[in-house]
Amino acid sequence: MTLLAVERIKLFSTRSPWWCAVAALVLTTGFTALVVGNADEEFPATVASTQFGYSFGLAVIMVLAALAVTTEYRFGTIRTTFQAIPNRTAALLAKTTVVALLSLVIGEIVAFASWGLSLLLQPQADLALNSTADWINVAGVGPVYAFAAVMAVAVGILVRHSAGAISLLLIYNLAVESLVSLIPNIGDDIYEWMPFNVANKFLTGAGASNAGRAAEAGAPMSTSPLSPGWALAYFAGVALVLLGIAIASARRRDA
Amino acid sequence: MPYLWPPPVITGTIGGVIEAAGLTKRYGSTLAVDDLSFHVEPGRVTGFLGPNGAGKSTTMRMILGLDNPTAGDVRIKGQHYRDLNRPLRTVGALLEAAWRHPGRSARNHLRWIARSNEIPQRRVDEVLELVGLTSVAKKKAGGFSLGMLQRLGIASALLGDPEVLLFDEPVNGLDPEGIHWIRQLMQALAAEGRTVFVSSHLLSEMSQTAQDLVVIGRGKLIYQGTTEDFIDRATHQSVRVRSPQLAELREALTRQGAQVDEDDGTLTVSGMDSDAIGELAFATGATLHELSPRRGSLEEAFMQLTGEAVEYHAGDHGAAPETT
Ligand SMILES: Nc1ncnc2c1ncn2[C@@H]1O[C@H](COP(=O)(O)OP(=O)(O)OP(=O)(O)O)[C@@H](O)[C@H]1O
Ligand SMILES: [Mg+2]
Numbered sequence: 213m214t215l216l217a218v219e220r221i222k223l224f225s226t227r228s229p230w231w232c233a234v235a236a237l238v239l240t241t242g243f244t245a246l247v248v249g250n251a252d253e254e255f256p257a258t259v260a261s262t263q264f265g266y267s268f269g270l271a272v273i274m275v276l277a278a279l280a281v282t283t284e285y286r287f288g289t290i291r292t293t294f295q296a297i298p299n300r301t302a303a304l305l306a307k308t309t310v311v312a313l314l315s316l317v318i319g320e321i322v323a324f325a326s327w328g329l330s331l332l333l334q335p336q337a338d339l340a341l342n343s344t345a346d347w348i349n350v351a352g353v354g355p356v357y358a359f360a361a362v363m364a365v366a367v368g369i370l371v372r373h374s375a376g377a378i379s380l381l382l383i384y385n386l387a388v389e390s391l392v393s394l395i396p397n398i399g400d401d402i403y404e405w406m407p408f409n410v411a412n413k414f415l416t417g418a419g420a421s422n423a424g425r426a427a428e429a430g431a432p433m434s435t436s437p438l439s440p441g442w443a444l445a446y447f448a449g450v451a452l453v454l455l456g457i458a459i460a461s462a463r464r465r466d467a
Numbered sequence: 468m469p470y471l472w473p474p475p476v477i478t479g480t481i482g483g484v485i486e487a488a489g490l491t492k493r494y495g496s497t498l499a500v501d502d503l504s505f506h507v508e509p510g511r512v513t514g515f516l517g518p519n520g521a522g523k524s525t526t527m528r529m530i531l532g533l534d535n536p537t538a539g540d541v542r543i544k545g546q547h548y549r550d551l552n553r554p555l556r557t558v559g560a561l562l563e564a565a566w567r568h569p570g571r572s573a574r575n576h577l578r579w580i581a582r583s584n585e586i587p588q589r590r591v592d593e594v595l596e597l598v599g600l601t602s603v604a605k606k607k608a609g610g611f612s613l614g615m616l617q618r619l620g621i622a623s624a625l626l627g628d629p630e631v632l633l634f635d636e637p638v639n640g641l642d643p644e645g646i647h648w649i650r651q652l653m654q655a656l657a658a659e660g661r662t663v664f665v666s667s668h669l670l671s672e673m674s675q676t677a678q679d680l681v682v683i684g685r686g687k688l689i690y691q692g693t694t695e696d697f698i699d700r701a702t703h704q705s706v707r708v709r710s711p712q713l714a715e716l717r718e719a720l721t722r723q724g725a726q727v728d729e730d731d732g733t734l735t736v737s738g739m740d741s742d743a744i745g746e747l748a749f750a751t752g753a754t755l756h757e758l759s760p761r762r763g764s765l766e767e768a769f770m771q772l773t774g775e776a777v778e779y780h781a782g783d784h785g786a787a788p789e790t791t
Binding site: 214215217218221222225226227228283284287288289291292293294295296297298299464466467 | 528550578
C-alpha cells in the first residue's frame with residue numbers, strides 16, 4: 213500500500229495525467245459525436261457505434277502510461293525511486309498498478325461518456341444496454357485501456373526514452389497490426405493473434421452489440437477465433453509477459 | 468619527472484561504516500573504477516577527492532546499489548544497500564541536484580520520497596525549513612536555480628535523519644554563502660556522530676571541510692588517511708633564508724644534506740625544516756634576517772600526485788570529461 217501511495221503522489225503531482233484524461237475524453241467523445249450524430253436509417257446508431265472511437269483514447273492512454281516511466285528516466289527520478297525502494301520489482305509493479313488503475317477509470321469515463329452522449333444525440337435509437345455483449349462493449353473499454361497501459365509501461369521501461377517509446381507504441385498501434393495481414397499466405401493467421409485485434413474481439417465479440425447495422429457499415433470486426441473472455445485473458449497475458457520482461461531487464465541494468 | 472608516491476597504507480579501524488573492497492566498474496571499454504578499496508569512518512567528514520572522470524560518481528552510484536559493480540563489493544554497516552530496510556533512514560544521498568520532475572513542487576517531491584520510507588510528512592516541512600526552501604515549497608522545481616536545487620537535494624538526503632550521508636560535489640553552483648553553509652552543515656552532521664562522505668575535485672575545498680580523505684585517480688586509490696597527513700606529504704616544504712653570512716650558511720646546510728638554491732641573496736632550502744635550519748645557523752654563528760617556511764600550492768601538489776592517474780589532460784584530444 214505504501215508503494216501504491218508513493219506512485220499515486222508522483223502521478224498526481226504533475227499535470228500530464230489530467231491533460232491526457234481530458235485529451236482521451238475529448239477525442240473519443242468527439243469522434244462518437246460525429247459517428248452517432250450522423251446516423252440515419254441506413255447507418256443506425258447502435259451500442260457498438262457509440263464506442264467506435266475508443267482507439268483514439270487508447271492511443272492517448274498509452275502515451276500517458278509510457279510517459280509515466282520515461283519522464284522518470286529523463287529527469288533522473290527513477291534513480292531516486294530505486295534509492296528509496298531498492299526492490300525494483302516492487303517499485304515498478306506499484307507504478308504499473310497505479311497507471312493501470314488510472315487508465316481503467318479513464319476508460320470507463322470515456323466509454324460511458326460516449327454512450328451517454330449518444331443517448332442525447334439519438335434519443336429514439338435502441339442504445340439500451342440489455343445484453344452481456346452490450347455491456348462488455350461499453351464497460352470493457354476500461355480493462356482494455358488498463359492492460360494497454362501495462363504494455364506501454366513495459367515498453368517505457370525497456371526503451372527509457374519518451375520519443376522512442378511513444379513512436380514505437382503509436383506506430384505499432386496505428387500501422388503494424390493491420391499491415392501484418394498484408395503478408396501473403398500467413399499474414400491473416402498471424403493477424404488473428406495480434407494483441408489489439410484480440411482486444412477488439414473482447415469488446416465486440418461476434419457483433420451482437422452492433423445488431424441492426426450492416427456489418428460493412430461498422431468498424432472492421434475482429435478476426436480473432438477466441439471467445440470474448442479468452443480474448444481479454446490473452447490480451448492481459450501479452451501485457452503481463454511484456455511487463456515481466458521489462459522488469460527483469462530493469463533489475464539487471466544499471467539504473 | 469613524475470612524483471613517486473609511496474603505496475597507500477590503509478590505517479584506522481578495519482570495518483568502517485562504508486566499506487569498499489576491490490570495487491570495480493567497467494562501462495564497455497572504460498574502466499571507471501579499478502579495484503578500489505577504502506573505508507569511511509563515523510563522526511568525521513571524509514572527502515572523496517579525484518580529478519574529473521576519476522570515478523567518484525560511479526563509486527557513489529555503486530554504494531547506493533544503482534549501478535552494479537563489475538567486480539568487488541561495497542557495504543554499508545556490513546550490509547549491501549539493497550538489503551537495507553527503509554534505506555533512506557540509514558543512508559541519505561545527494562548525487563545529482565537535477566534529479567527532480569520539473570513540473571512537481573519541491574514539497575511534493577519530498578512528500579513522495581518521505582512516503583516511500585514511511586517518514587512522517589511533518590519531516591518534509593522540517594527539512595524544507597532546514598535548507599531554507601520553505602517560501603518556495605509549493606513552487607515547481609523546474610524553475611529552481613542550481614543553488615536551490617542543491618538545497619532541495621540536501622533536503623531529500625536529510626529526510627530520513629540518516630546516520631550515513633553521501634554528497635556528490637554538493638558545492639557545485641553555490642555562491643560563497645551557500646558553500647559556507649554546506650561546510651558548516653557537513654561538519655555539524657559529522658559532529659553528531661554521523662558518517663559524512665563528500666566528493667570534490669578541489670583539494671582546497673576539501674582541505675577546509677574534511678578530516679579524512681580518500682583520493683582516487685583513474686578509478687584507482689591513491690591515498691586514504693587524514694587530510695593533514697595528505698597535505699603534509701603532498702606539499703614540498705621549502706624554507707626561505709636570508710643572512711649576511713650566506714656563503715657559510717649555505718655550505719653548512721649542504722653538508723647536512725639539504726638542497727639549497729641561491730637566488731639574489733636569498734637561499735631556498737628544501738629537505739630540512741625551519742627549526743633545524745635555525746639551530747644550524749646558531750651553531751654556525753650566522754645571523755638570520757629571514758627564516759620563512761613556504762608551502763607549494765595545494766592544487767599544484769594535488770595535480771602532481773594525481774598526475775599519473777589523471778584521465779584527461781588538457782589538450783588530450785580536446786575532449787572535455789562528461790559529468791555524470
Ligand atoms: N553510465 C556510464 N556509461 C559509460 N561510461 C560512464 C558512465 N558513467 C561514467 N562513465 C565513465 O566512467 C568514468 C568515471 O566517471 P565518473 O562520473 O564516475 O567520474 P567523476 O569522478 O564523478 O567525475 P566528475 O568530477 O567529472 O564528476 C568516466 O570516464 C566516465 O566517462
Ligand atoms: Mg561526478
